[in-house]
Amino acid sequence: MPTASRRLPALLAVICAVTLTAALGACSSGGSSAQDSTPTPTATVTTPASDRFVITWAKDSEAAKLVSSVENYGVDIISSLPQEDQDAIKTAAEQASVSVKAATAHAGGLTAVRLSEVLPSEKAQAFIQALLSYDSIEAAEPEVTMTALSTSASPPNDEYFDKQWALTSDQRGLNVVEAWGKSTGKDVTVAVIDSGILPDHPDISSQLLPGYDFLSDPWAGGDNDGRDADPTDMGDAVQAGECGNDNEATDSSWHGSHVAGIIAASTNNGTGMAGVAPDAKIVPVRALGRCGGGADIIDAITWASGGSVNGVPDNENPAQVINLSLGGPNICPVYFQRTIDEAVARGSIIVAAAGNEDQDAGFVSPAGCENVITVGASNASGDRAVYSNYGSTVDVTAPGGDLTTDDGVLSLFRHPSSGEPAYTFMQGTSQASPHVAGVVALMLSIKPDLTVEQITETLTSTSQTMHSCDRDACGAGIINAKAAVEQVASDQVPAPGDGQATEEPSDDASKPGLRETIKDLWNRITTDEE
Ligand SMILES: [Ca+2]
Ligand SMILES: [Ca+2]
Incomplete structure (x- = not known):
């Protein structure tokens, strides 16, 4: 039933049908951005038009x-x-x-x-x-013009957790329900830098902290007022050719809400879906509009991480985690690497989608940038999703769905005709990345001081073997939320600097209330099943 109404031909063949052109020739020697792990292009590198x-x-x-x-x-x-x-x-x-x-x-x-x-x-x-x-x-x-990295199907009629294979322990999901015994992401803030948010969607409205609209181009933002404190997603529909790159006409993606829902949708609230980190909070940061976004993303990352952006009040809730389900077809530019490094220095962990072009992720950014956790996508059988980028810059894989073999990933949407809050399946590394961002939130809730290196090491060492990776590398495997959270809680993660953890293990697993919550959730799902 949930998939019967999917109209696969309506897939927004979006968003990242990109050409492989790299901007290396444009870079200065900028030592701080040298990337040992970036593959050397074998073809002649040209500057893109x-x-x-x-x-x-x-x-x-x-x-x-x-x-x-x-x-x-x-x-x-x-x-x-x-x-x-x-x-x-x-x-x-x-x-x-x-x-x-x-x-x-x-x-x-x-x-x-x-x-x-x-x-x-x-x-x-x-x-x-x-x-x-x-x-x-x-x-x-x-x-670099960056665009959202997912593709979508039309809205389903069903809203049930049992369609969220990506969260389960079977079908090569995250195994996240069992992680909730130790952490639900409490006191962790995740910034979603994306197309904005649907603030009235009942499955996310209570999860939101104040965000910002960084789209400086009034047309791109669709609100005719440039930057302001309202990150509401005004839609990113475009006519054919409107983006100047032979683009096809597309409906609004509501991409930022889909991503935010995966991370922290209201869970156990009797409606819709569950999020990976039910008690984390979302800071919605709008930096993708019609035809994507560019330098506004720089200011968005800076602000989200607690940095100062002239003309904008400081973010009162600096993000411990920043999700970037976006990307563009260029090797990481000096300016973008610098922005990332500064955000990481402020204490943010940055999770980035590997990209959907079935190519080496080292050729795109931010996936190919240093200092980010780069996430490839898998399907419900544990195979590399056919579109997912791959290669040595991919750290881990997470469910992104593959509409040729599974339902894709369910999350928040706005019904295209009624405008009502809805749900839909999408596929993409855009969907894989927020699964990891959510698990990072679970980990940071237990140990807020974990570094990007510690988190990456924990995620990779606890990940599950993929059923298949048909390219040279898909990272360490599919992340395992339960194992990662248990490793953090059991103090097996080296503390920064000395290789020894110092904090006491969490005893959250023993809290009966949480266990009851999980049980209730499963009961509801079982009851809802028809
Ligand atoms: Ca605005
Ligand atoms: Ca819900």
């Missing part, structure tokens, strides 16, 4: 100081830049026979430049080289 570029100003340059002092990020600052830097950008543009439409300031001293026209590959490379000839410019790279 683009009308958008990100400049990383040299530390202590006048431009870097100016950018860090502007009142609002995300707005045009070209006329405020030091004259020689204005001239640098304008001259490089003139040499490419285009003009500068805008230069917006972003966190980390970055400036995103938008040109009047798309530069083809060779001209884009020349534009970058012209910029790099100035001492004040440390790096100049094409802006």
Whole structure:
């Protein structure tokens, strides 16, 4: 019944049918971003055609100081830049026979430049080289346009937990119900940087903390007001060709709500679905709109992690976990790696989708960036999902579903005709990543000080062997929530620095109330079964 109404041909063949072009040629030597694990492309690396570029100003340059002092990020600052830097950008543009439409300031001293026209590959490379000839410019790279990484089917009629194979111990799921005996994610905040949230959906509304809308382009945001404190998902439907890349027309994805529901949907509330971390809270951060998102994601990550973004009040609930179910077709740019490193230094664990292009995840970002937990997708048989990216940068795999062999992953949705809160199955590494983010929340609830290295080691050492990985690598295997949480609770995780854990094991497993909750949940599911 739950799958009978799925209209598979309606699959949004979205969102990441991308071409394999890498931006390496654009990077400076930027030592901090050197990536040993990034595969060396065997083909000639070309700069992708683009009308958008990100400049990383040299530390202590006048431009870097100016950018860090502007009142609002995300707005045009070209006329405020030091004259020689204005001239640098304008001259490089003139040499490419285009003009500068805008230069917006972003966190980390970055400036995103938008040109009047798309530069083809060779001209884009020349534009970058012209910029790099100035001492004040440390790096100049094409802006990576990142899009949501899942595909969807139409809404089902059923809302039952027993459709959530991904949470169970059979069908190669997470084994998460048994983890709830030790942790439900209490006191952990997870930021979902995505398309926003459906704040009135009854299965997530009570789980939300204040978020923010970082979409600076009013059209992309669909709300005509740029940045503000309302992260409500206004929809990301586009007409064919509207994104300038031969895109097909698509309906709104409500992607951010689907992702947030997987992490922390209201659980045991008599409706809908269960989340991986029922007591974690979600900070919804809107940075993907129509046609995806770009440099706004930089500010979103900075803000979510507790960093300062000019023009935006600080996030009162800095995220211990940040989920990035998004990606773009470029090797990790210097500017993005820097943003990630700074967020990790503030204490956030970043979980990223590997991408859906059936290619090496090292060629895309943020999956190929350092300092993130990169997640591939499996189906309900424990095989690599046919679309999932793979390779040495993938740390672990989690259920993402495969609509050719299973139901996909159930989560929150908005009914396309009635507009009512609904549920739907989607597939993608976008769905795999939040399963891991939820398990990381379970772990951090027991030991808040775990580092990204400790968490990665725990997840990989406790993961389940996959039924099959038909590519060179799918990470350590499918994560096992129960085993990972037990390892953290039993003090077997090395503490930062000395290799020895110091905290007492949690005794949450003995709490009768929680056991009852789980039992009630199962009873309800059994009762609901028809
Ligand atoms: Ca807005
Ligand atoms: Ca529910």
